[in-house]
Amino acid sequence: MRFLRQAGIKKGDNVLIYGASGSVGTFAVQLAKYFGAQVTAVCSTPNVQIVKTLGAxxxxxxxxxxxxxxxxxxDIIFDAVGKTTKSASRHLLKQGGSYVTVKSNPKEGPNDLMFLKEVIEAGKLTTVIDRRYTLEQIREAHTYVEGQHKKGNVVINVFGDQ
Ligand SMILES: NC(=O)c1ccc[n+]([C@@H]2O[C@H](COP(=O)([O-])OP(=O)(O)OC[C@H]3O[C@@H](n4cnc5c(N)ncnc54)[C@H](OP(=O)(O)O)[C@@H]3O)[C@@H](O)[C@H]2O)c1
Incomplete structure (x- = not known):
């Protein structure tokens, strides 16, 4: 959310989200829709349906x-996986448009968290869960996540079974 806010997202914006199927990307698609944007999501063939279901x-x-x-x-290009460059996509921006990347570090405040709480309680944010691991399986979990192809999120269940 802080990346989309940094870009000044507003209702009616045309927003491109690159890497829409990762953890950051799946939330970005939903939040951009919540803000009233038209969302174009970039992902690979196996994830097309997921991002459509999230509202792209x-x-x-x-x-x-x-x-x-x-x-x-x-109006906004958000690289949610940090694999593009501004120079390669600058020509796709409208005049005054913003390019933001997950590699930057915009500030987050307590109001942002309260806002997110409201969005979640309103049932407007779905958490996509790819795989679940126990704490004992943490090495396999890391190996999987470090492959950079997870869909949404991976859960570690610290206290119990998967
Ligand atoms: N997760 C967090 O809570 C968090 C918080 C802060 C910062 N970050 C940073 O944000 C970045 C993204 O993290 P993440 O956890 O959302 O996801 P990630 O594990 O980095 O990325 C997974 C997703 O990226 C897609 N992807 C991989 N290569 C791609 C490419 N070349 N082009 C387009 N999509 C590609 C994959 O889809 P395909 O399999 O279809 O390629 C997969 O769905 C990382 O740099 C991370 O350090 C993450």
Missing amino acids: DHVIDYLKEDFTTSDKKF
Whole structure:
């Protein structure tokens, strides 16, 4: 949320979310929709359905299409996996548009957390859970996550079984 806020997201914005199927990406798609944006999500073929279910209006499958050749223009481009560069996508920004990347570190305040609490309690945020591991399986969990292909989130159940 702090990345989208940093970019000044507002109702009606055209927002592109690159890496829409990761943890940050799946929340970004839902929050951008909550803010009233038109969302174009970039992900690979197996994750197209997930991001559509989360509310994406358009999906670009990066295995079939290079998003930088899109003829659309965006108010915000958010790289939720840190694998693009501003220079490679600058031409897709509308005048005054913003490029934000998960590699930056915008500030977060207590009001942001209260806002998120309200969105969650209103049932507007779904947590996509890919796999669950016990604490004893933490090494396998790390290996999986470090592969950078998880869908949404991975859960470690500290106190019990999977
Ligand atoms: N998770 C957090 O709580 C958190 C908090 C702060 C910062 N961060 C940072 O944010 C970044 C993203 O973390 P994350 O946990 O959301 O996800 P992640 O594990 O880094 O990424 C997983 C997702 O990225 C997609 N992906 C991988 N390579 C891609 C590529 N070349 N192009 C497009 N999509 C690609 C994968 O989909 P495919 O399998 O389809 O490629 C997968 O769904 C990381 O740098 C992390 O350090 C994460």
